[in-house]
Amino acid sequence: xxxxxxxxLLYLKIYRKTKDFLLSAKSKEFFVFLFFFVVASGFWLxxxxxxxxxxxxxxxxxxxxxxxxxxxxxxPAPEVRVRVKDKGxxxxxxxxxxxxxxxxxxxxxxxxxxxxxxRIKSSQYQKKITVQLNASTTLLSMKPDTLEYYYSTGASxxxxxxxxxxxxxxxxxxxPDTIFTPDSVWxxxxxxxxxxxxxxxxxxFIQENISDTLQRQVTLSARQGIKFVPASVNLMLPVDIYTxxxxxxxxxxxxxxxxxxxxxxxSKIKITFQVGLSQFRQVTSDDFHLYVSYExxxxxxxxxxxxxxxxCPEGVSHVRFNPEQxxxxxxxxxxxxxx
Numbered sequence: 001x002x003x004x005x006x007x008x009l010l011y012l013k014i015y016r017k018t019k020d021f022l023l024s025a026k027s028k029e030f031f032v033f034l035f036f037f038v039v040a041s042g043f044w045l046x047x048x049x050x051x052x053x054x055x056x057x058x059x060x061x062x063x064x065x066x067x068x069x070x071x072x073x074x075x076p077a078p079e080v081r082v083r084v085k086d087k088g089x090x091x092x093x094x095x096x097x098x099x100x101x102x103x104x105x106x107x108x109x110x111x112x113x114x115x116x117x118x119r120i121k122s123s124q125y126q127k128k129i130t131v132q133l134n135a136s137t138t139l140l141s142m143k144p145d146t147l148e149y150y151y152s153t154g155a156s157x158x159x160x161x162x163x164x165x166x167x168x169x170x171x172x173x174x175x176p177d178t179i180f181t182p183d184s185v186w187x188x189x190x191x192x193x194x195x196x197x198x199x200x201x202x203x204x205f206i207q208e209n210i211s212d213t214l215q216r217q218v219t220l221s222a223r224q225g226i227k228f229v230p231a232s233v234n235l236m237l238p239v240d241i242y243t244x245x246x247x248x249x250x251x252x253x254x255x256x257x258x259x260x261x262x263x264x265x266x267s268k269i270k271i272t273f274q275v276g277l278s279q280f281r282q283v284t285s286d287d288f289h290l291y292v293s294y295e296x297x298x299x300x301x302x303x304x305x306x307x308x309x310x311x312c313p314e315g316v317s318h319v320r321f322n323p324e325q326x327x328x329x330x331x332x333x334x335x336x337x338x339x
Contacts, residue, residue: 052085052086052087052088053085053086053087053088053091054083054084054085054140055083055084055091055094056081056082056083056084057081057082057084057094057100058079058080058081058082059079059080059082059100059101059102059103059129060078060079060102060103061076061077061078061079061080061102061103061105061147062102062103062104062105063075063076063104063105063107063149064104064105064106064107065106065107065108066107066151067107068186068188068227068229069153069154069156069188070107070151070152070153070154070188070227071151071152071153071154071188071189071190071225071226071227072149072150072151072227073116073149073150073151073152073224073225074148074149074150074224075149076105076120076147076148076149077144077147080103080129080142080143080144080147081142081143082129082139082141082142083139083140083141083142083143084133084137084138084139084140085137085138085140086134086136086137086138087136090134090136090137100132101132103125103128103129104128105120105125105147112150112151115150116150116151116152116153117148117149117150118148118149118150118151119146119147119148120146120147120148121145121146122142122145122146125147126139126142129142152190152225154188154189154190154194154227155188155189155190155191155194156186156187156188156194157186157187157194157197158184158185158186158187159184159185159187159197159198159199159200160183160184160199160200161180161182161183161184161185161199161200161201161202161220161233162199162200162201162202163178163180163201163202163205163235164201164202164203164204164205164221165202165204165205165206165207166205166206166207166208167205167206167207167208167210167237168207168208168209168210169209169210169211169239170209170210170211172241172242173210173211173239173240173241173242174239174240174241174242174276174317175210175237175238175239175240176238176240176276176278176279176315177238178235178236178237179235179236179237179238180233180234180235180236181233181234181236182230182233184200185200185220185228185229185230185233186228186229187200187226187227187228187229188226188227188228188229189225189226189227190225193225193226197226200220200228201220201221202218202219202220202221202233202235203218203219203220203221204221205218205235207237210237210239211239212239213236213237213238213239214235214236214237214239215234215235215236215237216234216235217232217233217234217235218232218233218234218235219231219232220232220233240276240277240278240279241276241277242274242275242276242277242317243274243275243276243277243280244272244273244274244275245272245273245274245275245280245283246270246271246272246273247270247271247284247285247288248268248269248270248271248285249268249269249271249285249288249289249290250267250268250269250290251264251267251268251269251290251291251292251305251307251326252290252291252292253291253292253293253294253297254291254292254293254294255293255294255295256294256330257294258333259332259333260294260330260331260332260333261330261331261333262292262294262297262328262329262330262331263328263329263330263331264305264326264327264328265326265327265328265329266323266326269290269307269321269322269323269326270321270322271285271288271309271319271320271321271322272319272320272321272322273316273317273318273319273320274316274317274318275315275316275317276315279315283313283315283316287313287316288309288311288312288313289309289310289311290307290308290309290310291310292305292308294330297328297330303327303328303329304325304326304327304328305325305326305328306324306325307321307323307324307325307326309321
């Protein structure tokens with residue numbers, strides 16, 4: 001309450017001082033001076049802008065309709081610097097209000113020589129620039145005065161897309177797959193370069209601690225003389241959450257003689273592992289295999305065997321055994337028992 005009252009008093013004090021100043025004789029003289037100063041400045045500016053000046057503008061260059069089997073070895077200049085002359089008012093309009101359309105070159109309109117070298121003189125594209133200028137504007141120069149580029153008609157093949165970079169899931173999550181759409185692209189290059197290309201790598205992509213399915217449009221990493229079609233692909237990183245599951249799997253003996261048998265205590269091992277929630281029902285005890293050979297037990301020199309997993313299903317991690325060691329006995333089978 002006290003603060004609100006102080007703010008009101010301060011506001012009233014500032015208001016009274018401002019009002020007194022605006023109604024004083026000195027303030028009236030100041031505003032009269034300010035009015036005439038603004039008017040004089042306006043006349044001076046109009047007089048100045050009525051003179052002729054020179055300035056430069058930048059117009060972007062775009063090459064379109066390049067066939068898929070054509071690889072640009074060197075591209076045309078990215079922009080043309082245009083120097084013009086006109087009254088200041090017109091040039092000010094260019095600077096503040098007018099935007100220039102890109103200088104668009106159609107690949108099909110220009111033919112290269114035997115070296116696939118295209119040279120486009122300024123006289124061939126000057127009209128595309130002058131139509132964007134006022135009738136009073138004089139075009140003085142264009143730099144560069146020649147647009148040129150080299151190209152080649154490359155051989156092609158299809159290669160798979162591969163991720164370049166680092167991706168990782170957050171705590172308790174994992175990335176079961178990396179999905180590209182499309183998963184392979186066409187690469188165009190000269191024959192000697194084409195033989196060295198086995199994959200189309202993305203631009204470096206880094207994403208850590210992902211906790212939800214991620215989708216991105218990623219550009220493929222191409223160097224000079226190489227062209228990928230398409231030049232970008234869709235990347236999807238599906239995310240799954242880990243859960244824990246336990247199954248019981250028997251430990252079996254292999255390569256045992258006909259008169260020998262393996263007895264294990266306990267006969268089944270509990271296997272606890274982590275698996276994605278989407279795979280929880282699909283992974284069963286049939287996907288695990290525990291076995292030990294007769295020769296391995298003979299060379300063991302002990303009556304306890306440390307359990308080892310011979311094969312593990314895809315997507316399973318952090319496997320634990322209970323018990324980790326088992327007692328075993330190689331039992332002699334009599335003829336009556338065999339029968």
